[in-house]
Amino acid sequence: MTTISAQRLAKVFVEVADTLVDEFDLIDFLHMLTDRTASLVGASTVGLLLADQHGQLQFMAASDENTKLLELFQVQNEEGPCLDAYHTARPVINADLRQAEDRWPRFAPRAAVAGFRAVHAFPLSLRKEVIGALNVFGAEVGGGFDDGDVQIIQALADVAAIGLLQQRTISRGEVLTEQLQGALNSRIVIEQAKGAIAQASGISVDEAFTVIRGHARRTNRRLGDVARTIVTDPASLATITGP
Amino acid sequence: MSDTDDPTAEAMEHVARQPAAGVLDGVVAALQRLCSAAAGALAASGAGVSVMAEDGARGIAAASDPASARIEELQFVLGEGPCIDAFASRRPILVPDLSDGPAHRWPAYTPAAHDEGVRAVFAFPLQVGAARLGVLDVFRARAGPLTGDQLRQAFAFTDLAVRTLLDGQDDAIPGAAADGLDEAIEHSAELFQAQGMVMVQLGLPLAEALVRIRAYTYAENRRLTDVARDIVARRLRFDPDHS
Numbered sequence A: 001m002t003t004i005s006a007q008r009l010a011k012v013f014v015e016v017a018d019t020l021v022d023e024f025d026l027i028d029f030l031h032m033l034t035d036r037t038a039s040l041v042g043a044s045t046v047g048l049l050l051a052d053q054h055g056q057l058q059f060m061a062a063s064d065e066n067t068k069l070l071e072l073f074q075v076q077n078e079e080g081p082c083l084d085a086y087h088t089a090r091p092v093i094n095a096d097l098r099q100a101e102d103r104w105p106r107f108a109p110r111a112a113v114a115g116f117r118a119v120h121a122f123p124l125s126l127r128k129e130v131i132g133a134l135n136v137f138g139a140e141v142g143g144g145f146d147d148g149d150v151q152i153i154q155a156l157a158d159v160a161a162i163g164l165l166q167q168r169t170i171s172r173g174e175v176l177t178e179q180l181q182g183a184l185n186s187r188i189v190i191e192q193a194k195g196a197i198a199q200a201s202g203i204s205v206d207e208a209f210t211v212i213r214g215h216a217r218r219t220n221r222r223l224g225d226v227a228r229t230i231v232t233d234p235a236s237l238a239t240i241t242g243p
Numbered sequence B: 001m002s003d004t005d006d007p008t009a010e011a012m013e014h015v016a017r018q019p020a021a022g023v024l025d026g027v028v029a030a031l032q033r034l035c036s037a038a039a040g041a042l043a044a045s046g047a048g049v050s051v052m053a054e055d056g057a058r059g060i061a062a063a064s065d066p067a068s069a070r071i072e073e074l075q076f077v078l079g080e081g082p083c084i085d086a087f088a089s090r091r092p093i094l095v096p097d098l099s100d101g102p103a104h105r106w107p108a109y110t111p112a113a114h115d116e117g118v119r120a121v122f123a124f125p126l127q128v129g130a131a132r133l134g135v136l137d138v139f140r141a142r143a144g145p146l147t148g149d150q151l152r153q154a155f156a157f158t159d160l161a162v163r164t165l166l167d168g169q170d171d172a173i174p175g176a177a178a179d180g181l182d183e184a185i186e187h188s189a190e191l192f193q194a195q196g197m198v199m200v201q202l203g204l205p206l207a208e209a210l211v212r213i214r215a216y217t218y219a220e221n222r223r224l225t226d227v228a229r230d231i232v233a234r235r236l237r238f239d240p241d242h243s
Helices: A008-018 A028-041 A067-077 A083-088 A107-113 A147-163 A173-201 A207-217 A223-232 A234-241 B007-016 B026-041 B066-078 B082-089 B109-115 B147-165 B180-185 B188-202 B206-219 B224-232
Strands: A045-051 A057-062 A092-096 A117-128 A129-138 B048-052 B060-061 B094-095 B120-128 B129-138
Touching: A008 A028, A008 A147, A028 A045, A028 A129, A028 A147, A028 A223, A045 A067, A045 A173, A057 A067, A057 A083, A057 A129, A057 A173, A067 A083, A067 A107, A067 B188, A083 A092, A083 A117, A083 A129, A107 A223, A107 B120, A117 A173, A117 B224, A129 A147, A147 A223, A147 B180, A173 A207, A173 A223, A173 A234, A173 B094, A173 B120, A173 B188, A207 A223, A207 A234, A223 A234, A223 B188, B007 B026, B007 B147, B026 B048, B026 B060, B026 B129, B026 B147, B048 B066, B048 B147, B060 B066, B066 B082, B066 B109, B066 B129, B082 B120, B082 B129, B094 B109, B094 B147, B120 B147, B129 B147, B147 B206, B206 B224
Parallel strands: none
Antiparallel strands: A045 A057, A045 A129, A092 A117, A117 A129, B048 B060, B048 B129, B094 B120, B120 B129
């Protein structure tokens, strides 16, 4: 990738800071951050994983979401660049997926089939504790990240981690656990809502996600709130799936 | 991960060591044993579970001891407290020191709990995504945070309480100890999507869909992941008249 212009970078950081206010929703924030990271670095897909109470990495948000990608994130509970970044607290940079079959025998071929050639992973850290990882996929090898790029992406990953401590009482370690658990549960609600819409409309879960996100954008509501309404209020299904 | 590192298996061992709960039977007895086990394992003065309806109304309840039952009930009498907040916000509420701030948050509950000798409260919602079942409360007579290990243990008891409520039987789940690890891993997007689909297929609340999927899985002696995959692939459908 070519190093990002200062103007674009400044714009993204202002936008990110602007969302760190009241009425903050972590899932929406992480979606925004993965979108912006993808467009900044010209990556095919950017995803974000957080560790749950079992120490398992769970998918939270991506610039692009479909079943194939979800599987690619999910398999990294066992192996893959995110698991490596999570365990070592160091970024994995410019890994060539065609050369990575020995390193990640399950992850690498799947990622290659999904059309990716390069992968990077950045640890998300707070107070020396790694809480997840940011995953960047590229369609080509060779447009490698230089040191400047790496620092910028790592800075965005650090901002994502700070988003978890958005509440004012940053001094309390308990707040992190509360936020993290809330966000992990919100992500489950989104999957449940995808299932409900898929069933109600006779479409795939991937199409259902597009419907839910589209509805959230049109009505200017949070993705998590729309998803929750879908699975707790059966009457809302007709509204959302209707013409 | 070895068995000894598995907090869920450990939590189940703690529960299994509790004496049978006298005249109580079924779910309430199972929850009471779970509360006693949790109190012991977490160096707490007591623990309580309140099963709650979607509107926050309290259903059945269980506690490790009569004093904890009283403290648990206090929140519902006063209409405020960490348990009620944990349910409403769908995230844990961890209060390591009740004398440090919460008087503003819970003006009636804080002094009343203090009078009962409670100095710290940790409330964990019993939920799977949007399916909310209730809350597990852990009370301590001394102020201070849960350690990382204790927190992991508390989440394991929370998982166990959810499973007990969903499966509605005393020994929680047949062969549960064996697949304890599986359940942690079976945090898959497909499983949650399947829950949303079955909810719509049956026209029932989400929690009921979870119960039906699990009951089917046990009856057919299959794995939850496989059943979920079949549901999402539309190879398996739950019929409102026959399931």
